[in-house]
Amino acid sequence: MTTRLQGTHLELAYDRRIVSEDLSIAIPDGSFTVIVGPNACGKSTALRALARMLKPRQGSVLLDGQAISSRPAKEVARKLGLLPQSSVVPDGITVRDLVGRGRFPHQGLLRQWSASDESAVQLALESAHVEELADRFVDELSGGQRQRVWLAMVLAQETELLLLDEPTTYLDISHQVEVLDLCADLHEHHGRTLVAVLHDLNQAARYATHLIAMKDGRIVAEGNPADIVDAALIQEVYGLECLVIPDPLTGTPLVVPHARRTR
Amino acid sequence: MSTPSITATPGVAAGRAIPRVAVVWTGLIVLSLVVAVLSIGTGEYPIAPVDVIRTLLGEGTQANAFIVETLRLPRVVCALLVGGALGLAGAVFQTLTRNPLGSPDVIGFTWGAAAFAVLQIAVLGGGAFAVSGSAIVGGVVTALAVYGLALGGTGVHNGARMILIGIGVSSLLAAVTTFIVARADLGAAQAARIWLTGSLNGRGWEFAVPLLVSLAILIPALVLLSRSLRMLELGDDAATGLGVRIPLVRPLLILVAVAMSGVATAAAGPIPFVALAAPQLARRLTRATGPGLIAAGLMGALLLSASDLLAQRLLPSTGLPVGVMTGALGGAYLIWLLHHEWRHQR
Numbered sequence: 001m002t003t004r005l006q007g008t009h010l011e012l013a014y015d016r017r018i019v020s021e022d023l024s025i026a027i028p029d030g031s032f033t034v035i036v037g038p039n040a041c042g043k044s045t046a047l048r049a050l051a052r053m054l055k056p057r058q059g060s061v062l063l064d065g066q067a068i069s070s071r072p073a074k075e076v077a078r079k080l081g082l083l084p085q086s087s088v089v090p091d092g093i094t095v096r097d098l099v100g101r102g103r104f105p106h107q108g109l110l111r112q113w114s115a116s117d118e119s120a121v122q123l124a125l126e127s128a129h130v131e132e133l134a135d136r137f138v139d140e141l142s143g144g145q146r147q148r149v150w151l152a153m154v155l156a157q158e159t160e161l162l163l164l165d166e167p168t169t170y171l172d173i174s175h176q177v178e179v180l181d182l183c184a185d186l187h188e189h190h191g192r193t194l195v196a197v198l199h200d201l202n203q204a205a206r207y208a209t210h211l212i213a214m215k216d217g218r219i220v221a222e223g224n225p226a227d228i229v230d231a232a233l234i235q236e237v238y239g240l241e242c243l244v245i246p247d248p249l250t251g252t253p254l255v256v257p258h259a260r261r262t263r
Numbered sequence: 264m265s266t267p268s269i270t271a272t273p274g275v276a277a278g279r280a281i282p283r284v285a286v287v288w289t290g291l292i293v294l295s296l297v298v299a300v301l302s303i304g305t306g307e308y309p310i311a312p313v314d315v316i317r318t319l320l321g322e323g324t325q326a327n328a329f330i331v332e333t334l335r336l337p338r339v340v341c342a343l344l345v346g347g348a349l350g351l352a353g354a355v356f357q358t359l360t361r362n363p364l365g366s367p368d369v370i371g372f373t374w375g376a377a378a379f380a381v382l383q384i385a386v387l388g389g390g391a392f393a394v395s396g397s398a399i400v401g402g403v404v405t406a407l408a409v410y411g412l413a414l415g416g417t418g419v420h421n422g423a424r425m426i427l428i429g430i431g432v433s434s435l436l437a438a439v440t441t442f443i444v445a446r447a448d449l450g451a452a453q454a455a456r457i458w459l460t461g462s463l464n465g466r467g468w469e470f471a472v473p474l475l476v477s478l479a480i481l482i483p484a485l486v487l488l489s490r491s492l493r494m495l496e497l498g499d500d501a502a503t504g505l506g507v508r509i510p511l512v513r514p515l516l517i518l519v520a521v522a523m524s525g526v527a528t529a530a531a532g533p534i535p536f537v538a539l540a541a542p543q544l545a546r547r548l549t550r551a552t553g554p555g556l557i558a559a560g561l562m563g564a565l566l567l568s569a570s571d572l573l574a575q576r577l578l579p580s581t582g583l584p585v586g587v588m589t590g591a592l593g594g595a596y597l598i599w600l601l602h603h604e605w606r607h608q609r
Contacts, residue, residue, distance in 0.1 A: 053503055077506025084500030088361060093552040104494050105506040109487065157505065165500075 002029045004064050004193070005050060005080070005161055011058035012045050012217070019045045020217035022059075027161075027210075032187040032194045034204040037214035038238050043197045044085070044165055046214065050195065051082045051163045063161075077105035081159035083150055085166050089138045095149050096134040099124055102156030121156050127190065128152035128182060144175025151182060162186065164196040168203070176200070180207050205229050205253045213237050229253035284549045284558065291545075291561035295343060295568060302342070302572045303335045307579075337471040338463050341530055342568040342585070344474045345463075346537055348527040350545070350563020351485060351556055353538030355520035358492055358554040359513065360422030363600070366539040367402075367524035370429030373535075374436040375405025376528040381440050381455045385447035394458065395473070395529035402525035405432060410517060461534035461586025463571050470530045477526045484519050485556065492516060493553050534586050536593020537563050543600060566592075 006026035012019045019042040027033050027050070035043040048054040050061055052068045061068045068076055081102075089098070102124065103117040125131040128148045133141065138149055147167060154162060164183065168176040184207050187194050198204045204211060205225040212222040215237045221228045230253070234242050240257055247254040303319075304310040310318070310327055317323045318331045353366040360370075367373050379401025383389045389397070409432055413425035444455050491512045494502040503509055524538060544566075545558035570588040577583065 051504065053500060072506075073503075073508045074506035077504065082500070082504030084498065084504060086498060087501040088496065088498040090496045090552045091546075092550065097552060098497075101494060101497065102505065104490065107490070109490075153501075154504070 001026070003027055004029055005062070005195075007046070007049055007056070007059065007061045009059035010046075010049055010056040010061070012042065012049050012054060013057055014045075014054075018217075023218060024059075025050070025212065025219065027193060027195050030191065030193055031210040032184065032208055033196070033210040033212060034208035035195070035197045035212045035214060036199075036201055036204045036237075037220075041214045041237075042217040043214050045217075047163055047165050047195065047197050051080065051165075052076065053082070053084075074105040077157065077159070079159050080161045080163065081154040081157040083154050083162070083164040083167055085169065087150060089146070091139075093138050094134070095130060095136055095138055095141075095152075096121065096125070098138055098149060099130075099134075099152045099156050102153040105157060120158055124152045124155035127155050127186065142175070143171050144178050147171060147175070147179050148182065151179070155186070160192055162192055162194045164194065166197050166199065168198065168200070176203065183207065201229075201234070201255045202247070202253075205255070206247060206250050225253055226251075229255070284551050287545070287548045287558055288561060291558065291565050295561065295565045298565065298568045298572050299339045299343065302339045302568060302575070303331055305572065305575050305579075306330075306335060333467070337468045338466045338571075339568060340471040341466040341474060342463050342571045343564040344471070344478055345527040345531045345534065346541070346567025347560040347564040348474075348478060348481075348523040349534065349538040349567070350541035350559040350561070351482070352520040352524040352527070353540075353563070354542035354545075354554050354556050354559035355485070355492065355516055355523075356538075357542050358496060359516060359520075360425055361496070362422050362426055363543055364539070365422060365426055366542075367520065368533065368535055368538055369433070370426060371409055371433035371436060372402045372406050372429075372521055372524055373528055373533045373538075374433045374440070375408075376402035376525060377459055377533045378436045378440045378443075379404070380458060380528075380532075381443050384455045384458060385443050385451040388451070391469070395470075398529040399522070399525040402521055402528060405436065406517060406521040408432065410514075457584065458532045460584040461532035461589070462582075462584035463531055464582045464584065466530065474526055474530050477522070481519055481523050481526075484515075485523075488512060488516050488519065489554065489556055492556075496553065532584075532586060534567065535590045536596070537566050537589055540593050540596045541566055544596070 003026040008024050010023040011021055012023065023046060025046055035046060037043045045054060049056050052061065055069065063071065063076060063079060099121050100117070103120060106117065125134055128151045130145065130148050130152050133145060133149065138146060141149065167179050167183070171179065180203060183194055183196065186192050208225050210222065211225045211228060213220045213228070213233060220237050221233055229244060231242055231244050234240055234244070234255055242258055243256045244253050245256060300312050300315050303315045304312055308330060310330065314323060314327060315331060318327045323331065356365045356367055356370060357363055359365065376398040380394050380398040383394045383397035387393070409425060409429045412428045413421065440459070444452050447455060491507045494505050494507045499509055527534070541563035542555065542559035545562040546555050549555055549558050567585065567589065570592060571585040574583040574585050574588040
């Protein structure tokens with residue numbers, strides 16, 4: 001397995017609260033990696049460290065073999081894109097303008113807007129299926145449309161690696177599927193490596209080519225979902241009794257929790 | 264605001280010509296020049312606008328040349344530069360705090376400058392330059408304190424916290440200032456009170472030149488930082504993802520904006536509301552997204568020079584300080600803004 005992005009022996013902490021003591025995590029190239037785990041297991045923290053949003057106290061994050069913190073910020077941003085959990089939509093911004101901001105790492109004082117920026121934005125709008133929204137104001141879009149617009153902004157960055165921090169949170173189920181289908185599309189047809197933090201185990205098992213299950217700041221299991229997801233793993237990670245059956249549509253593992261009460 | 268898709272795109276991203284913004288810029292420049300000419304013509308010895316222009320071009324009478332170039336031009340230059348600096352500083356802070364109240368006069372830097380300046384006037388008895396220097400030092404010290412307290416050991420920047428702490432620090436400094444003025448002897452107290460209102464009366468080249476020099480350094484610095492500022496609008500996480508070095512860029516932006524409001528305050532005293540109102544008014548005119556630095560600066564220059572002209576025209580003999588005028592206009596504007604936004608939200 002080759003990997004362009006990995007963290008070795010990371011100690012991750014907010015202020016005095018230590019989230020991970022010794023976390024090593026590698027993202028297989030060309031994979032759609034999904035990180036799952038119970039609340040506060042450190043999955044978003046791990047992603048933030050990989051995205052250089054959180055500085056590890058110990059250990060280092062390597063991108064193409066070099067410490068990510070030692071490289072110029074814009075150079076990193078041309079290789080690694082990030083869809084954060086919370087972003088601010090500036091007042092009265094149009095979709096095209098917002099997506100255009102994704103070109104920042106490719107521009108400089110002397111290299112302002114160019115034809116390649118224009119075509120990258122156009123391609124990003126098309127890839128994220130928001131082309132017909134291009135001239136609309138972002139604040140009048142639905143949650144699902146908005147998330148696709150943010151994805152388009154990250155796509156305009158033209159990075160081979162994409163990190164997505166809970167891209168489906170706050171979306172209803174049809175918009176969740178819409179966003180995840182788009183991610184799968186980006187992975188399959190555009191050859192990008194994706195890393196996403198997801199809450200829904202069944203969605204994770206369905207879309208991931210590489211699943212990382214975390215608990216208490218460490219990795220419990222990782223690999224192809226079909227190989228690692230079983231009742232024992234769910235018991236260990238979530239403390240939940242369940243039945244794991246093949247998803248009737250995709251054949252991927254489907255977690256059916258035991259309820260304490262049945263009707 | 265929410266007109267559907269057919270409206271013209273603000274084509275910053277698309278790299279097309281931006282007619283509306285350009286029209287606003289041009290309009291503001293033209294209006295500022297008109298105000299400047301009228302202002303130079305105003306005073307105990309009125310000069311017709313034609314003669315003002317002729318004199319500025321070096322073709323006027325000797326008497327006019329003295330009045331224009333030595334007495335009145337520096338005041339107008341001060342008004343334009345101070346207003347421009349306040350407009351820019353306001354736009355930077357409003358973008359950084361993501362809040363229309365995030366201007367240097369609300370956050371407390373202006374009061375910091377005022378407290379130090381009054382201390383210099385009333386207690387130490389320094390001259391005009393000592394007062395200016397004290398004002399700049401006071402602004403920077405207050406900015407450091409507010410920024411440090413707002414980070415509060417968490418290392419997390421929060422615009423709303425910065426504003427609230429700034430308001431607290433402001434009232435503390437206002438109390439200190441009042442105390443100093445109350446304890447000072449009559450003459451010093453009078454001088455301090457005039458300074459505190461914010462005035463352009465009697466500002467000659469000795470005020471205009473330092474302003475020109477400092478802005479000649481600060482404005483290019485702001486230009487270098489402006490693209491990162493635009494990205495900071497999207498939130499810290501998104502900006503970091505796009506390659507903005509926030510730990511470096513944000514303190515630098517604060518430093519430049521504080522220095523701008525500092526030199527402005529040093530030259531004219533704590534002029535209220537220009538920094539608050541100029542970026543908001545400019546944004547409503549341009550309808551563009553982004554910090555809108557250029558429009559905010561031009562709007563600030565126009566607001567202050569127009570206020571100064573009005574102050575001189577309305578009550579010619581009193582030397583009404585321009586701060587009274589911007590205070591009155593700004594207060595009315597703020598009420599309108601709040602009223603408008605509340606109605607808009609419902």
